[in-house]
Amino acid sequence: MARTGARREILDTDLENFLADAFRKHNFDPGKGLERVRAWTLLEQLRLFIREDGQRIEQNGIRVEKREKKLVADIEIPWLGHSIGIQGRLDRLEREGNLLRILDYKTGSPFPPRVRVDDVLDLKDLFRRDERSYFAALAAFRKKYPGMQLQIYLMLLAREQKKGWDELDAAYVFLREKSGSMIHGIFMTGGRPSRPFTAGEKRAAMEAFVSDLGEIVRDIHSREYFLPNPGDERHCSFCPFRLPCGNL
Ligand code: SF4
Known part of the structure; x- marks a missing residue:
């Protein structure tokens, strides 16, 4: 002691x-x-x-496996005819029994990062939609997956480590959080008390995300012209393409 x-x-x-x-x-x-x-x-x-x-x-009994781990993967896109490269750098990888968990430190304002599995989201043929419906769909995507950065990391990690969705987990550490816990998992139910997703819920959440992300990628590659999103002011303020994109 x-x-x-x-x-x-x-x-x-x-x-x-x-x-x-x-x-x-x-x-x-x-x-x-x-x-x-x-x-x-x-x-x-x-x-x-x-x-x-x-x-x-x-x-x-958690063990920290790695810090600042780089993740890289080529994702095959059959309709595109070639794969696209995605990469990221996770802050910390830890193991709890059979579970591998990604942790990401956030120094900005905390936000509720849980996946809203019950939100209805229809992104089919996003690239064909008019401006209004397109922005509404993007807003709904962001609302359903507020922690999408970690879901993309999980896609890369699942490939690298050959793991199923139920063997993976992800959480943010909100270093500015003043009340209660700083560590917030993304696979948690809403309401009180909140509980971790079951294996089935986690699988459903990740499968839906992979499919929805596919529609976003399709939009990026198939839309005839680029539509700057005025609802994304926070991201735009850091963006090096702000001038050519026209979203001033
Ligand atoms: S300024 Fe950058 S982030 Fe914002 S819409 Fe344009 S390209 Fe996208």
């Missing part, structure tokens, strides 16, 4: 030093004014995460 307490203290000091170094490296002084407040807030959030993460690792 005493040894665990001492280990925690060492970890805490290491974290504090690491954070102070990181601030100084970027020419911020973690000991003065507003920067001190920011460093302290960040330190508290990281402490909360480490506590929550440490507990779940210990209680569930």
